[in-house]
Amino acid sequence: MARRTAVPPGVPTYAGHSLYHAPGATAGTAAHGHWQILSAELSADGPADLLRDITAVWQMSDLVQTRPSEARKVPSAGRPHLLIVGGKDSGFRSIAGLDVRITLLQERANLSELQERRADGLFLVEQLDPAWARTMAGSLHRGEAPFDAVLSFAEQHLLTASLIGEDLGIAHNPVRAVRHSRDKGLMRDLLAAHGLPTVRHRVCADAGEAAAFQRELGTPVVVKPADGSGSRGVTLARTPAEAAEGWHRAGNTGAAVIAEEYVTGRELSVETLTLDGAHQVVAVTEKLTSGAPSFVETGHQMPAALEPAVAQSVADTAGALLTALGHRWGPAHTEVMLRADDSLAVIETQTRFGGDQIWEMVELVTGVRLAAATAAGLLGVETPVLPASAGGAAIRFFAHENVVLEGVEGVEEARKLPGVVEVRATVRPGQRLGPLTGSGSRQGYVLAVGATRQEAVTRVEAAHATVRFDVRDAADPQ
Numbered sequence: 336m337a338r339r340t341a342v343p344p345g346v347p348t349y350a351g352h353s354l355y356h357a358p359g360a361t362a363g364t365a366a367h368g369h370w371q372i373l374s375a376e377l378s379a380d381g382p383a384d385l386l387r388d389i390t391a392v393w394q395m396s397d398l399v400q401t402r403p404s405e406a407r408k409v410p411s412a413g414r415p416h417l418l419i420v421g422g423k424d425s426g427f428r429s430i431a432g433l434d435v436r437i438t439l440l441q442e443r444a445n446l447s448e449l450q451e452r453r454a455d456g457l458f459l460v461e462q463l464d465p466a467w468a469r470t471m472a473g474s475l476h477r478g479e480a481p482f483d484a485v486l487s488f489a490e491q492h493l494l495t496a497s498l499i500g501e502d503l504g505i506a507h508n509p510v511r512a513v514r515h516s517r518d519k520g521l522m523r524d525l526l527a528a529h530g531l532p533t534v535r536h537r538v539c540a541d542a543g544e545a546a547a548f549q550r551e552l553g554t555p556v557v558v559k560p561a562d563g564s565g566s567r568g569v570t571l572a573r574t575p576a577e578a579a580e581g582w583h584r585a586g587n588t589g590a591a592v593i594a595e596e597y598v599t600g601r602e603l604s605v606e607t608l609t610l611d612g613a614h615q616v617v618a619v620t621e622k623l624t625s626g627a628p629s630f631v632e633t634g635h636q637m638p639a640a641l642e643p644a645v646a647q648s649v650a651d652t653a654g655a656l657l658t659a660l661g662h663r664w665g666p667a668h669t670e671v672m673l674r675a676d677d678s679l680a681v682i683e684t685q686t687r688f689g690g691d692q693i694w695e696m697v698e699l700v701t702g703v704r705l706a707a708a709t710a711a712g713l714l715g716v717e718t719p720v721l722p723a724s725a726g727g728a729a730i731r732f733f734a735h736e737n738v739v740l741e742g743v744e745g746v747e748e749a750r751k752l753p754g755v756v757e758v759r760a761t762v763r764p765g766q767r768l769g770p771l772t773g774s775g776s777r778q779g780y781v782l783a784v785g786a787t788r789q790e791a792v793t794r795v796e797a798a799h800a801t802v803r804f805d806v807r808d809a810a811d812p813q
Contacts, residue, residue: 348377348388415714418472418485418505420496421463424449425694426488429707435714438475438482440468465495472499481505484713486665488687488706493517506713508686512662516686519561519593522660529659532652532671532679534596545582546575548594555597557630558582560590567773571597571627600674602682603639605653606689606697607667608705610712614657614667616650617703620693622670625734631771636729636792637696645677652679662686665709668693691774692757692782696728699756699784725754727788729795733760733778736771738806740764740778749781749801754794756782758802767809778804 377388416436419427424447430437431453438456442463451457458471476482484506487496493513500507515521519536526533535552538561539545549556549572558581559569568590570581578594585592602622608615619641623634641649653669668689670682688694688705698704702721711718742764749758760779762768768778781798785791 346377346388346391348379348384350376350378415483415716416480417710417714418475418482418496418499419454420468420472420485420487420489420499421445421492422487422489423447426688426706427453429698429704430710433707433710433714433716433718435710435716436480440471463492463495465492465498468492468495469499469502473502476503476505484710486709486713488666490685490687493686506664508664509661512660513686515660516662516667516684517562518591519559519595519683520591522683523593523595525659526656526681529655531655531659532681534598534680536593536595539582539592539594542579542582545572545578545592545594549573549578550575552596556594557597558585558592558594560585561593562590567775569629569773571630598672598674598680600672600680603641603649603671603673604635604689604693605649605667605669605671606693606705607653607657607669608703608708609657609662609665609667610708612658612663614654614662616653617666617701617705618697619646619649620689620696623731625771629771629773631734631773631776632691632732633734633777634729634731634795635691635693635696636788636795637693637700637727638788640788641673642677645673648677648679649673652681653684656681656684660684660686664713666694666705691732692730692780695756695782696730699723699725699728725784725791726786727791728756728782728784729788729791730780730782731795731799732780733762733799733802733804734771734776735768735778735804735806736776737809738768739809740766740768741805741807744803744805745801749798752783752794752798752801754783754785754791755798756784758782758798760802768806769809 375392414436419437419439421442423445427450431449436455439450439454440458440463443459443461446459460467482503482505485496485500487493497507497510497513501510515525520538523533523536537548545558555571555573556578557569558572558578568585570584572578572581582592604620604622605616606618608617618637619639620635620637621639622632625631625633649671656669657667665686666688667684667686669684672680672682694705700723702723707718740762743760746758746760749755758781762778781795783791783795783798785794
């Protein structure tokens with residue numbers, strides 16, 4: 336319902352308004368272009384007055400009053416109520432099949448057709464601000480259908496979901512677990528305090544501290560944002576000067592910067608599911624990277640080929656870390672380095688499922704739907720485990736750099752090869768590709784399965800080679 340009496344007080348630039356929906360009418364979603372309910376026209380001689388009054392109108396919390404449409408409401412008798420904060424269909428898709436009521440706080444750009452169709456309550460904003468989400472969640476919780484649990488699988492909203500859970504006293508993953516996993520400095524201190532395999536490190540306030548740390552160690556160090564993911568802002572520094580440069584690169588992300596001792600070996604990730612504090616290792620993934628200086632991940636394969644004793648050590652280490660964190664609900668993605676002598680070093684952990692389609696590989700190889708299992712555990716409902724459709728899965732990314740793309744061929748041909756699940760190219764002809772600075776710099780992927788891990792690897796590499804990128808050096812004239 337929209338309401339206004341004459342000229343709003345304190346808005347001298349007001350010129351008029353238009354109301355597009357009558358009280359009681361249903362407003363559609365951004366996906367259909369039906370998002371505008373009320374527009375106000377302001378007129379001023381200068382930008383300062385206009386900005387002042389635009390802000391005043393925007394802050395009128397009672398200007399438009401809305402409620403979820405009757406069409407979205409489903410009787411809640413016996414149906415637990417789940418609040419989801421942001422995210423994409425990688426987390427939402429399997430939850431959609433549960434017999435639960437879902438309310439979704441979502442950013443307009445990430446709204447999918449599935450989310451629009453399935454969510455019983457949907458609240459859209461241009462940018463999902465934590466303060467707005469907490470206020471909105473509190474208001475909705477005081478309504479006719481309070482929430483039973485809250486979760487998010489979007490990294491930038493993990494902490495917001497936990498804070499909402501703490502605010503409302505509903506089932507959620509603890510705030511401490513999320514905070515410590517998001518901050519690599521806190522995580523390193525936690526590892527050391529619990530006697531878990533870590534590396535020497537220093538949180539660096541400036542470039543000089545990063546340079547000094549490398550000088551003290553006398554060995555290569557990795558400099559990266561303390562809250563980073565997706566290989567964003569990572570630099571291998573072999574000299575103090577390079578460490579200082581790495582600090583500036585990592586600091587450009589706006590986060591604190593950490594420098595860590597560089598370790599080598601086989602890079603693995605441990606995919607776990609935690610339900611009420613009990614940790615289960617679902618799979619271990621082998622990782623391929625572009626190497627120095629940015630270590631962008633270029634491929635994964637599952638399950639990792641490990642000797643039983645090593646596999647047990649990896650599982651024990653991941654479980655002990657999650658227990659130390661206080662992680663209670665949901666997936667975790669823990670990266671470790673397996674040295675040549677089979678000793679381990681923890682790289683980092685995140686209280687979410689692995690990106691790069693690792694969540695999908697887990698489903699294909701194990702049948703475990705990490706998102707649905709988490710929601711079901713939080714709400715106390717059953718979720719069926721899908722039959723595993725493959726003995727192994729592998730993914731390879733297209734990772735060209737410093738070239739201009741002339742064209743891409745072979746995508747449809749690759750899709751028809753045995754075991755191929757998906758082929759995706761995310762670039763267009765004429766696009767200039769810069770250096771690989773993070774996962775977002777890659778240009779798509781091929782995902783394949785097989786009866787074994789090795790068959791999946793063979794198939795994915797064949798499909799990857801079938802997709803041909805016609806490129807020229809970015810420095811060459813046309």
